[in-house]
Amino acid sequence: MTAVSIQDLEIQFGSVKVLQNLNLDIASGEFIVLLGSSGCGKSTLLNSIAGLIDVHGGKIMIGNRDMTHAEPKDRGLGMVFQSYALYPQTTVEGNLTFGLRVAKLPKDEIERRVAKVSDMLQIKPYLKRRPAALSGGQRQRVAIGRALVRDADVYLFDEPLSNLDAKLRAELRVELKTLHEDIGKTMIYVTHDQVEAMTLATRIAVMQNGVIQQLASPEEIYNRPANLFVADFIGSPAMNFLSGTLVPQGERVEFRLKDGHALDVTAYPFASKPAGRTEAILGIRPEHLAIAPREDLLPLDMTVNVIETMGADTVIWGTCGGEKISVRVNSELKLNPARGSTLKLGFSLGSASLFSKADGVRL
């Protein structure tokens, strides 16, 4: 069992600092997903863990050993690439055994491992075929197999499902999850797809501009985003944001929307109560807005604009005090409010988030 620890990592390309003072502790057996849009530094981080790019400062510890400048092959890793990176000139079997042959493992050991892995991934029928003769899904299975035969302690995945179509992606996602539960090895997985992140990860690291914005479980990230960036990045349709001002009045705290509408947010679990008037942003996920106003909910009014039917759910788009918001409701409710009509909404403070307008941090 192997933990991975990254301490004060610094990486630059030319004079551009891509990662700076980055810290990340990964427990043994975890499934960590590095999530972010392209250029956020997630692949750079993964490649530095693999030893494929040079590190300019800080430390990378794998299983309590300093691997900052070790050769990739000495780090005890297996890695799966987005483009599969299968060796085209040799068969599936040749791909699986390349690393083992280079390492001069005994023949029966190689055979044993190939048999085990090809059983596990159901790639036995095409061991003798070349990568060019395989479909995308089969190729990705082989690429995963090639990482698995190394019997590594840590597995790295660089957007492994991005080149597959939606259906195959969903299938392999489940397989990967099962695989992780079966072998229990530490896995580090890079993706820009939040569905993959939410379903696979034990913890997600949301990254932007080379900085980890939040490292937490999928539930935590979804329900209690650490800042505006994370709140906006996760979830589709995106979280609704309403700007206003927090006004403390003795024990009570009021949130005044721009149109003057005031909400009593005293019960909100503030990290620290605002001392004075504070510019803030209220975030509520579309599915946390209820259509039927109830006593225990805080009320909001929405002017309806467009209705999108998405199968199980229906999304109603509109404005609230001049700001764009959306509401996700169950299609079974068969709501069909007229354009321009007003919809009475309600939400509970427990599912809402408040962020400081100044620095975007959760209050």
Place this chain on the structure above:
Amino acid sequence: MLPAWIIVIGVFIGAMIWTFVISMTNSRLIPIYKFNFFDQYVRLMGNDGWLVSVGNLVVFGVLFIVVCLVLGFLMAIMMDQKIRAESLFRTIFLYPYAMSFVVTGLVWQWVLNPTFGIQATVRGWGFDNFVFDWIVRPDRAIFVLVLAAVWQGSGLVMAILLAGLRGVDEDLWKATKVDGIAKWRVYTSIILPIIAPMAATATVLLSVSVVKAYDLVVALTGGGPGNATEVPAKFVMENLFERQNVALANAGAIMMLAAVVIIATPIYYARRIMAQKAAG
């Protein structure tokens, strides 16, 4: 990487500097490091053999490049008309490029031999006054050099430009057909700018081979008659190995290098600017 480093630094850079250093001395057979700086270059500028060589090279170079480009472009266009036996024609146009300059020189020397070659043959057909004796006429011999060099090199230009033509978007042709633009117009105003980078590449290649021209001259004319086809490369070689004028020879070599730089740099920058424009 070590061998590459040694060759890059030791041979390419080192030798170039050494040659330059020697060109600043008065060395004749062995290097003597007594510097007289640009004396050799001044001598070179006053040396008839060198000046004639340079003049010959300019005439040869300009004619060779222009004829090669025009002929190569024409051949490429004709080859692009969905003709039959394209690969046969391609093979025929390109085979001279596979041969040594020495072979090219010797063959053309024989074909143009006034006593036995084309002149004799045409006279044999009854045209007794037919004259085609350029190879022995000092004022015409340089054109013989051009003829042989074009024979060897125009196929290359054709191949490069044809590759460029094949890269032109088929839809572009369809669009011009719909617009009713005459074919020659399309070639001159639309296609030519598109394949300009390939033409530039071909021009660089031809220019470099002009400056390097040596084998062909030695085999075809030996620089004669008189000094009608002497070229700088031959001048350098003779001063290096026969006349024991090492410093002068190296000064000539440096001048050749300068010529390549002067030709190649603007084309290189032109291509970069074109590429940048294309990239937006």
Place this chain on the structure above:
Amino acid sequence: MAQRAEKTIARFGVYAFLIIMAAFFLMPLYVMVATSLKTMDEVRGSSIFAIPMRPTLEAWTTAWNAACTGLTCAGVSVGFFNSLKIMIPSTFLSILLGAVTGYALSFWRPKGAGVIFAVLVVAAFIPYQVFIYPLVRVLSQVGLYNSLGGIIMVHVIFGLPVMVLMFRNYYAGLPRDLFSAARVDGGGFWDIFFRLMLPLSPPILIVAVILQSTHIWNDFLFGLVFAGSDNRPMTVLLNNIVNTTQGEKAYNVDMAATILTALVPLVIYLASGRWFVRGIAAGAVKG
């Protein structure tokens, strides 16, 4: 109808142009072959374009083993074998060195890779005359001047720019993940080169072999300067035979010797077909 006629005339024009050009390109080859198959009497008595009346290979055998340069009369066969001795190791070594360097530049990107590459690209354009004198001095210092080893070394050195360029560009076209995967899989510099990159390289290797073997075979300048009298390549020998004979010239023998010299690159060219064109495109920087 008028339009169709116009089209036919245009087609006719295209073919007429191509056929005339083809005749121009083939004429010297035909004259060369025809002359070589004639006796000297027939050469003197007929046009160079005349078909040989009694074709004979006499001139060919003379050219092969009896044509004279100065006092030695051993034909071009000596040069043929010399050229082989020069070409085979030079081609092999320059390709190997070019492939390894191109691979290193492309994937390992050592410090200064950019500098090496830039110098090599520029070096491909520099006239050889700039390098000749220093090379002669150095090679004679270490006893390689006028030797087989020396001429091979010269070919390897000057083949390097184009070879590195070709291989670097080829490897740059391969997905980088492939290299990363092999490194994670435990491959070192040579493991990855021999087990992964080389097996992926046949297309570029073929082009490189064609390019280098014809270039080295056709070389005249280096052979003249560096090979020495014992290792003169065929091109140098041929030029000596044709251009330095005293007395009456045996044109039929000259032409036979010329064909024999052109034969190896011609065969490579005809056998390689489209690969040769690719070689030109790939090695287009070489002049």
